[in-house]
């Protein structure tokens with residue numbers, strides 16, 4: 001029996017579920033959770049969603065976003081089945097949740113990260129697809145249930161996010177065929193884009209202005225980096241959420257192959273985000289620091305100041321850089 005059929009059978013045979021996904025939720029983790037939530041509740045299942053971090057305001061347009069709970073309301077809830085989405089390891093859902101959210105029967109992991117460690121009792125892991133939402137689309141299609149406008153909105157949001165608005169190499173013809181079907185469900189693509197990316201508070205641009213002043217490049221221009229320290233966050237009244245996507249600005253520099261951004265995460269800890277264009281597998285670089293991700297987009301946490309964390313990451317990045325000229 002193939003894994004899609006197996007998961008649909010498990011859903012059929014059980015009645016209580018919990019859904020979770022990785023910390024610092026993004027379009028794909030949120031979209032896939034809400035699509036699965038909608039799918040299961042339409043089957044009259046009892047479903048709760050638990051995330052470590054709250055949903056950023058730019059995703060509050062999504063149907064059922066207000067169903068997502070934080071660990072504080074867990075209160076010993078033990079579903080028959082736990083479905084973990086878009087997380088390559090169980091601890092990626094957060095320390096507390098990974099320990100406290102224990103299913104009575106089985107854990108199902110659905111993911112598309114190359115670093116997936118297949119921690120579930122059942123693992124639907126496909127590393128050649130764009131997003132977890134693409135897998136959820138296939139799962140719902142396979143069940144024979146219609147996608148419908150609400151689920152289509154959630155799934156489109158995740159695919160749009162993980163393909164960088166259809167600009168990355170994971171925007172396959174299959175992705176565009178799926179998206180065509182999603183659009184046929186009556187979703188408003190212009191509104192979804194504007195809600196996610198065209199709706200920023202001015203404080204984000206004030207922070208960006210400060211961050212860009214820290215921009216530096218190696219003499220050959222192939223590695224570029226900047227940082228957002230705690231002082232900048234304080235001065236502009238911003239949080240980590242407000243720096244989402246800023247790293248793509250660095251990658252857009254013509255000479256750059258690798259873009260690195262360091263953000264103050266906690267006292268003495270920095271969050272590193274990395275992007276590359278063509279040659280460097282930044283997922284491997286971040287794995288050296290205990291993080292992970294994809295070849296062109298990855299991240300890690302380093303217990304150092306932004307400045308020192310950047311120094312360490314740049315050092316390693318230089319070793320990975322392919323000098324082809």
Ligand SMILES: [Mn+2]
Pocket residue numbers: 028029086112131132162
């Ligand atoms: Mn994803």
